[in-house]
Amino acid sequence: MDQSLMLMLSNLLQLHNHLDPTTSLISDLTSSSSDATSPTSLLTTTSAAPLLFFTIASVLSYIASHPTSKLATKTKSLGKSTNSNSKAQPSSDEFSVAAFRALSTERIWAMESSTRDAQWRSMYGLSYPVFTTVVDKLKPYITQSQLSLPSDYAVAMVLSRLSHGFSAKTLASRYNLEPYLISKITNMITRLLATKLYPEYIKIPTLRRRVAETTQGFQEITSLPNICGAIDGTSVKLHKLPSDLINPSMYYSKDGHPSILLQVVADSKRRFWDVCVKAPGGFDDATHFRDSLLYNRLISGDIVWDKGINVRGQHVRPYIVGDWSYPLLSFCLTPFSWNRTGSPAQNAFDEGLMRARKMAEEAIGLLKGRWKILQDLNVGLNHAPQTIVACCVLHNLCQIAKEPEPEPWKEPEESGTPPRVLENEKSFYYFGESLRQALADDLYQRLSSR
Structure with missing residues (x-):
């Protein structure tokens, strides 16, 4: 005692x-008396x-x-156990407007910057300065919506959902709000990110300076000239499908889960410069690519990159690279083989190309690692595309700000055969074959002379 x-x-x-x-x-x-009633x-x-x-x-x-x-x-523990046998849940007071305001305005500047940003990342997926950037850019639009909650509070609530993958029901209990209101606020914030901030943070590098920076970055990684982007696709698992969906089977991917496809094109710094979410999970990457706005702009000549170079008599303009699931075209080069069974020059080209393509693969891993809602998307199917695009915008914000990178999500290994060439693609295919061989021979010669 x-x-x-x-x-x-x-x-x-x-x-x-x-x-x-x-x-x-x-x-x-x-003590010596046995009479309990004695005087x-x-x-x-x-x-x-x-x-x-x-x-x-x-x-x-x-x-x-x-x-x-x-x-x-022991007394306190006993009191807690008598209140509930279930796991203790955080009180809604911890997530109230007053508690958020106390943290964000009164205590935040008293912390060391590293402590402050680490705490903010653990709650909302990004540091406090990046958070304030998002709030400042969205605040005018949120104000117009006449939302009864403060703008920064609403953004923080949605970021916590995107970062941790919380359901609307979980957030409702935390913030003492109705689930339908949580869904409404989530839809509003993700729509604003996907529309108002998308043009600023996700855009095709058409300016000469940006094209030069992008191609130079890839050349340092691969020794291949004029690569301006790496394309890749991933399936985003849906938590559930609507019960009234006409053809649900088209949403099931190879792994057996309902999903929708995300296609990205990334630069050498693992930032997206194009994002497309148009196809159900049962489609393949080539079909999704051909249905994208990027493909149609490239094949129609709407996007013209002026930075051309001459390689063994071939005029090589900037191009994107992808794996064997994408069609070989003059503006989209793919490996000669999926198992390195080509000539020494072809194998050297394939190794360089796959190093470039890895930038898109790693960018997707960081995207899903940072915004865990994309590991099991628990929003309505109608709002799924904008939620995915919103996370891509936030990914670029974090990459630009050089935020610490999370543990990346591991994508399953892909396999398959090259897609067939469409009739309208034949001229682009033959030109792509010539460009690819010229680049392979040039690379092999340079590597051999070292």
């Missing part, structure tokens, strides 16, 4: 004996009751004034 508690009880006993010296004598008499017994009860009452009161007072004592700890 605690020494201070023993001392307190000893002092109480001495005090009582001093006030009532007959106590010890009466106690001895009662001696009645006298003992009468005399000991004040001491007992006073002792209990003192012990309780001691516990209250010594919260770190073992007895106090």
Whole structure:
């Protein structure tokens, strides 16, 4: 027992004996008497009751004034266990507007920047400065919507959902709001990110300076000239499909989960410069690519990259690279083989191309690692595309700000055969074959001469 508690009880006993010296004598008499109704017994009860009452009161007072004592700890634990047998849930007071305001305005600047940003990332997926950037850019549009909640509070709520993958029901219990309101706010914020911020943070590099920076970045990684992007696709698992969907089977991907496809084109810094979410999970990458706005702009000549170079008599303009699931075209080069069974020059080209393509693969891994809602998308199917695009915008914001990179999501290994060439693609295919071979021969010669 605690020494201070023993001392307190000893002092109480001495005090009582001093006030009532007959106590010890009466106690001895009662111990030898078997008659519970004797006058001696009645006298003992009468005399000991004040001491007992006073002792209990003192012990309780001691516990209250010594919260770190073992007895106090056990008492608190007992109180918690009697309230609920389930796992303790955070109180809604912790997520109230007042609590958020106290953190974001009163205590945030008292913290060291590293501590502040680490805490903010753990809650909302990005540091406090990046968070304020998002809020400042969205605030005018949120204000126009006449939302009854503060703009920064609403953005923080949605970011916590995107970052941790919380359902609307979970957030509703945390923030003491109705689930339908959580869904409404999520849809509004993701729509604003996907429409208002998309043109600023996700755009095709058409300016000469940006094209030069992008191709130079890839050349340092691959030794191949004029690569301006790496294309890749991934399926985003849907938590569930609507019960009234006409053809649900088209949404099931190879892994057996309902999903929709995300196609991205990334630069050498693993930032997206094009994003497309148009196909159900049952479609392949080539079909999704051919249905995208990027493909139609490239094949129609709407996008023209002027930075051309001459390689072994071939005029090579900037191009994107993809794996064997994409069609070989003059503006989209793919490997000669999927298992490195070509000539030495072809194998060298394939190795360089796959190093470039890895930038898109890693970007997707970071995207799903940072915004965990994309690992099991728990929003309505109608709002799924904008939620995915919103996460892509936030990914670019984090990459531009050089935020610490999370543990990346591991994509399953892909396999398959090259897609067939469409009639309208034949001229682009033959030109792509010539360009690819010229680049392979040029690369192999340069590598051999080193």
